[in-house]
Amino acid sequence: MNAHAPSQDRPVLGVMWMLATTLSFTGVNVIVHHLGADLPAAQTSFVRFLWGILFVAPAIWQLRKMRFSARIWGLFGLRGATQALAVLLWFYAMARIPIADVTAIGYLNPIVVTLGGALLLGEGFAWRRGAAIAVALIGALIILRPGLREVAPGHVAQLGAAIFFGLAYLVAKHLSAHTPASIIVALMTLSITLCLAPFAIAVWQPMNLNETLWLGLTAVFATLAHYCMTRAFACAPVTVTQPVAFLQLVFGSTAGLLLFGEHIDPYVLLGGGMIIGAVSYVTWREAKMKRRGVTPAIPQTKV
Numbered sequence: 001m002n003a004h005a006p007s008q009d010r011p012v013l014g015v016m017w018m019l020a021t022t023l024s025f026t027g028v029n030v031i032v033h034h035l036g037a038d039l040p041a042a043q044t045s046f047v048r049f050l051w052g053i054l055f056v057a058p059a060i061w062q063l064r065k066m067r068f069s070a071r072i073w074g075l076f077g078l079r080g081a082t083q084a085l086a087v088l089l090w091f092y093a094m095a096r097i098p099i100a101d102v103t104a105i106g107y108l109n110p111i112v113v114t115l116g117g118a119l120l121l122g123e124g125f126a127w128r129r130g131a132a133i134a135v136a137l138i139g140a141l142i143i144l145r146p147g148l149r150e151v152a153p154g155h156v157a158q159l160g161a162a163i164f165f166g167l168a169y170l171v172a173k174h175l176s177a178h179t180p181a182s183i184i185v186a187l188m189t190l191s192i193t194l195c196l197a198p199f200a201i202a203v204w205q206p207m208n209l210n211e212t213l214w215l216g217l218t219a220v221f222a223t224l225a226h227y228c229m230t231r232a233f234a235c236a237p238v239t240v241t242q243p244v245a246f247l248q249l250v251f252g253s254t255a256g257l258l259l260f261g262e263h264i265d266p267y268v269l270l271g272g273g274m275i276i277g278a279v280s281y282v283t284w285r286e287a288k289m290k291r292r293g294v295t296p297a298i299p300q301t302k303v
Helices: 011-035 041-065 070-094 099-106 109-120 127-144 153-175 181-202 209-235 238-245 247-260 266-288
Strands: none
Touching (some): 011 070, 011 099, 041 181, 099 153, 099 247, 109 153, 109 266, 127 266, 209 238, 247 266
């Protein structure tokens, strides 16, 4: 008998790792929301990724041995630029609108990837995908309720973040066929830091030690989240771990209520639930058809 557990045949452990992932991402959200809008979003996002370089330094050091074509370097640059813009918009939104709103709108990330995969990568567009996308968009309209509630700049920023996170994922998906995952993550962190640097310098404000350390903690939580997510995928199929990831909406709403006094909006929960259902259905269909999924398993903020 093999001493090692079969790959993706440990569902309980996979669920536990994904629970840790969700709690870690919630920690990132709470800290950024706590810091608020006192500092510019460009500055806070830059400092967070500057801290992140510490965690990927070994992989960055390995780059001296890597040789990539000009096309691959171009894709790295495109991924860094789209991800940097997404991160900037996400930091802006998280500091200004309720955590639950940011989380629920963030669930559109996989829908953007599904639509982009069909339109840009020729991955097919069956009517079921179209129906799931329609349901997700209706869910987004329920969350925003334009004309019935104020659609703040933070809501618009988070919609933009969802689009650019999705585009960045599509580029990363293409890069994964040519480059080790550790190198992709390292270059993502480095390129985002470089892309954000001029914007951060342009609006720089004095920071105290407390703010700097809080942003360092976001880097710790984000790194831990991505590690736990990787372990979860190694232990169990996406269809097992994904429902746990959607608890982030519950955790985010609860944190907003208990820590910041944000009321729980039933329309946000309803709209988020519709998006969750659409994403879950698409993922389940792709798993059933034994095709390589184009939808990321969870709404990854990648911050």
